[in-house]
Amino acid sequence: xQGQSNFKYEGQKxxxxxxxxxxxLFGAQxxxxxxxxxxxxxPSFLYGxxxxxxxxxxxxxxxxxWMVYAMIGAVYYLLPDETGIEVVGIGIAKLLFWILTLAVxxxxxxxxxxxxxxxxxxxxxxxxxxxxYLEAPRWADIGIVVVVLGFLANxxxxxxxxxxxxxxxxxxxxxxxxxxxxxxxxxFTDNISMDQYWWWWVxxxxxxxxxxxxxxxxxxxxxxxxxxxxxxxxEMWLWIEVAMxxxxxxxxxxxxxxxxxxxxxxxEIGALFSALEPLPLxxxxxxxxxxxxxxxxxxxxxxxxxxxxxxxxLLWLVSNGFGNFxxxxxxxxxxxxxxxxxxxxxxxxTAAHGHLAFFGAYATILIAMFYMAVQGKYGIKKLRxxxxxxxxxxxxxxxxxxxxxxxxIAGYExxxxxRAQLGATWDAFFIAQNQTWMAQAMDWRLIMGVxxxxxxxxLVKDLLSISKNPKNVY
Amino acid sequence: xxxxxxxxxxxxxNDFLPIFVSAAFILIFGLFYAGIVTMIKMKKMKKVYYIxxxxxxxxxxxxxxxxxxxxxxxxxxVKAMIVAMIAYLSVPHxxxxxxxxxxxxYEN
Numbered sequence: 001x002q003g004q005s006n007f008k009y010e011g012q013k014x015x016x017x018x019x020x021x022x023x024x025l026f027g028a029q030x031x032x033x034x035x036x037x038x039x040x041x042x043p044s045f046l047y048g049x050x051x052x053x054x055x056x057x058x059x060x061x062x063x064x065x066w067m068v069y070a071m072i073g074a075v076y077y078l079l080p081d082e083t084g085i086e087v088v089g090i091g092i093a094k095l096l097f098w099i100l101t102l103a104v105x106x107x108x109x110x111x112x113x114x115x116x117x118x119x120x121x122x123x124x125x126x127x128x129x130x131x132x133y134l135e136a137p138r139w140a141d142i143g144i145v146v147v148v149l150g151f152l153a154n155x156x157x158x159x160x161x162x163x164x165x166x167x168x169x170x171x172x173x174x175x176x177x178x179x180x181x182x183x184x185x186x187x188f189t190d191n192i193s194m195d196q197y198w199w200w201w202v203x204x205x206x207x208x209x210x211x212x213x214x215x216x217x218x219x220x221x222x223x224x225x226x227x228x229x230x231x232x233x234x235e236m237w238l239w240i241e242v243a244m245x246x247x248x249x250x251x252x253x254x255x256x257x258x259x260x261x262x263x264x265x266x267x268e269i270g271a272l273f274s275a276l277e278p279l280p281l282x283x284x285x286x287x288x289x290x291x292x293x294x295x296x297x298x299x300x301x302x303x304x305x306x307x308x309x310x311x312x313x314l315l316w317l318v319s320n321g322f323g324n325f326x327x328x329x330x331x332x333x334x335x336x337x338x339x340x341x342x343x344x345x346x347x348x349x350t351a352a353h354g355h356l357a358f359f360g361a362y363a364t365i366l367i368a369m370f371y372m373a374v375q376g377k378y379g380i381k382k383l384r385x386x387x388x389x390x391x392x393x394x395x396x397x398x399x400x401x402x403x404x405x406x407x408x409i410a411g412y413e414x415x416x417x418x419r420a421q422l423g424a425t426w427d428a429f430f431i432a433q434n435q436t437w438m439a440q441a442m443d444w445r446l447i448m449g450v451x452x453x454x455x456x457x458x459l460v461k462d463l464l465s466i467s468k469n470p471k472n473v474y
Numbered sequence: 475x476x477x478x479x480x481x482x483x484x485x486x487x488n489d490f491l492p493i494f495v496s497a498a499f500i501l502i503f504g505l506f507y508a509g510i511v512t513m514i515k516m517k518k519m520k521k522v523y524y525i526x527x528x529x530x531x532x533x534x535x536x537x538x539x540x541x542x543x544x545x546x547x548x549x550x551x552v553k554a555m556i557v558a559m560i561a562y563l564s565v566p567h568x569x570x571x572x573x574x575x576x577x578x579x580y581e582n
Contacts, residue, residue, distance in 0.1 A: 230577075230580060232576060233573065236572065236573075240569070240572070267548075268550060268554075271547075272551065272554050275558060278501050278504075279562070279565070282501075282504060282508050283508075283569070285505065286508050286509065286512050289509075289512065290512055290515075325505060329501050330497075330501045330502065333497050333498070333500065337541075337545060339545035339547065343490075412490070412491075415490060416490060420490065
């Protein structure tokens, strides 16, 4: 995304920086995912150099961080468009980008080269806090809070000074929740149940409440820009979705409290609200298709060209509707009820859900934002999908769905053998690991991981070259 | 000292596959129901297909009942799930009532 820029605002230029780093981290996520997938089949691969625990940790952290980068970038991209003015404090915003990127680089280098430390306070401050998914050391934790506070200040001051829209109001309120919830992951308690209780506030409430609301707001913005949907109607949908997402997502937190030592009333709360969680996802799916179909109908009636002004972004937007429903909805509902969850928790079912949900719900919409940034950067009126665009969406989707299916088969085998038949013992875990179904599922997971990575290279090529071919732009 | 409490809901081995399949179909049938209603409201399908939409909604109710029974849900959860499914019947209609009203307000 480098080269001659047609961005009207510095904020959008900054967004393209965030998107560039997001793509690099996306690549790192895939690379480390491949390493971990190979280690499942050949456990001695890089043993003692980059163990499975480290590869998996960086794989997941890279995923979270590239998505956070892309979301911050998306907010900076739409902020001037929505408010009609330049980002307030753009100089500070750029400085914060460099601070954050430097901090992320240092943390990743420490994860790769130092990896672990003694069980003391120095390790917590400078190497890793050691809590799953929130491994960043404490200095980086504090740094993240400072950067996010700066980001919030930039966004709020811009929104207050400029035009106020429904989309911006939703994003602003969502960002307060997103930033505030991070604090719940910054302290420890001696009791593991209590510690997990707070830890889930970050993990669940980020992913199943605030991130989903962010996706709803980005989808609303994209529908207005890419499909030409009516803002008032789209914003009305958005408010309904936000109400449903927060209504089900906040108490849906209960499905993580089933078996960690919290009181039993969480069973009923978790079961009921988790069951309601797919509802807004159906709503979002219908919303995208409805608006797309309606706007096409209007254009057909008026004898206008019905093609979208950014076909690759639209393709990713539609795949978001499908992917969110399948990955977060169907694969989430598989194991969201307590009676089933006790058998599936911590099996490859969780990994299948994680792969499909993060891809379907978040990666798709964020990639759509990358294409919108390319369109904005080169001032392209209409952007058409190329062979590389189609290969990217096909291979990445096929690869991730393939990984999801392989991991589901592995998870099903674990549920039957390790949990239901052998009673979730230490031996049962290894007996299940050595079954043919599990071994072959892991082979297929690696193959599909390679397919996804090939798709990623097509995506990089497309983002870098789509604007240069006059056949693709008009 | 508090006695540790061990709770492990028992599910028959042969019930796991039907449980996972019925859980998936609750959402898939729900999507078909909402999708067909959407297509009818968009005038892409004839009104006669409401029968098909309600048929899928019926299947969704059946799958919900089957799932809650097979996993031995507590009576309150069974009732709550069935009430939620009945409420779901009205969701697409409420959506499109709001959509129609907002379009009348903002587009005409």
